[in-house]
Amino acid sequence: DEGLQKTKTNFFDQLSKAVVGKSTVDEAVLDDLETLLVHADVGIDTTVKVIDRIEKRVARDKYVSTSELDRILREEIVELLDRNSGATGSRAILDRADSPGQPFVIMVVGVNGVGKTTTIGKLAHRFHSAGKKVVLGAADTFRAAAVDQLIIWGQRVGVPVISHGMNTDPAAVAFDAVQKGVELGADVVIIDTAGRLHNKVNLMNELSKIKRVMQKVIPDAPHEVLLVLDGSTGQNAFLQAKEFTKATEVTALAITKLDGTAKGGVVIGISDQLQVPVRYIGVGEKMTDLQLFDRHTFVNSLFK
Numbered sequence: 001d002e003g004l005q006k007t008k009t010n011f012f013d014q015l016s017k018a019v020v021g022k023s024t025v026d027e028a029v030l031d032d033l034e035t036l037l038v039h040a041d042v043g044i045d046t047t048v049k050v051i052d053r054i055e056k057r058v059a060r061d062k063y064v065s066t067s068e069l070d071r072i073l074r075e076e077i078v079e080l081l082d083r084n085s086g087a088t089g090s091r092a093i094l095d096r097a098d099s100p101g102q103p104f105v106i107m108v109v110g111v112n113g114v115g116k117t118t119t120i121g122k123l124a125h126r127f128h129s130a131g132k133k134v135v136l137g138a139a140d141t142f143r144a145a146a147v148d149q150l151i152i153w154g155q156r157v158g159v160p161v162i163s164h165g166m167n168t169d170p171a172a173v174a175f176d177a178v179q180k181g182v183e184l185g186a187d188v189v190i191i192d193t194a195g196r197l198h199n200k201v202n203l204m205n206e207l208s209k210i211k212r213v214m215q216k217v218i219p220d221a222p223h224e225v226l227l228v229l230d231g232s233t234g235q236n237a238f239l240q241a242k243e244f245t246k247a248t249e250v251t252a253l254a255i256t257k258l259d260g261t262a263k264g265g266v267v268i269g270i271s272d273q274l275q276v277p278v279r280y281i282g283v284g285e286k287m288t289d290l291q292l293f294d295r296h297t298f299v300n301s302l303f304k
């Protein structure tokens with residue numbers, strides 16, 4: 001998998017270096033492993049958890065060969081990701097043969113620059129290519145660029161974009177987009193929102209209002225609140241995730257820019273600490289550079 005090349009090379013190389021010349025897993029190896037996980041941006045809490053679990057295995061089995069370390073580490077990481085694993089939600093969307101005027105509504109949240117608009121474009125492409133009818137809503141009305149970009153993505157993919165322009169009421173845009181989705185018999189409606197984290201109360205109120213208003217059209221909408229995080233920002237992504245989960249109920253994550261970073265470990269920490277499933281990963285700027293998250297594929301990509 002070329003998209004994750006950088007992430008894997010670094011992690012695997014470093015693990016190999018950490019155990020070079022050593023036959024058994026001892027304190028020193030575990031220390032090195034701990035440093036490595038922290039550098040890979042797994043986060044302190046999750047790193048400590050992983051090291052503790054391996055320490056217990058070492059204590060139980062008395063002797064653990066360093067040649068087994070990468071297998072053991074993989075098992076432990078997959079285990080951490082297990083509870084939160086993957087793609088069921090998005091598969092459910094694609095499998096929805098029965099959408100009688102009830103589109104699946106995805107509200108997308110995240111701060112500017114993380115790749116929110118791009119991710120929406122990629123998702124639109126993904127669903128559209130699967131034969132689904134998609135409507136986009138440009139409710140990030142604070143930035144002219146965000147509205148324009150979404151319109152461009154809509155044209156590129158070939159799906160309608162509902163927009164009222166800049167500085168209009170985001171809730172009204174969301175309402176119209178969901179309404180349009182129902183009218184057109186769409187399968188999926190994806191709503192872009194503004195992510196102004198520096199004003200927490202505003203953010204919270206705005207997201208609640210958008211939800212409330214779309215619920216006038218579809219009472220159980222949004223069916224997914226997708227938080228987009230930039231994986232290349234490491235612990236910063238983690239902090240954003242914490243803030244957003246306080247501001248609204250986040251049901252899934254999309255982690256972008258994992259193509260250009262050695263910090264893929266952030267996915268493990270975020271997934272473990274927040275107990276929110278990672279749904280998608282972004283591995284490039286192109287329309288097709290979005291992958292459904294699969295924990296086995298992901299963990300393997302960290303190593304080989």
Ligand code: GDP
Nearest residue numbers: 112113114115116117118256257282283284285
């Ligand atoms: P927004 O402000 O959150 O809507 O961010 P944009 O969607 O405009 O993306 C910001 C920049 O990140 C753009 O240059 C995108 O092409 C780039 N980008 C988005 N996702 C990815 C990704 O997965 N990998 C890479 N390398 N770049 C990405």
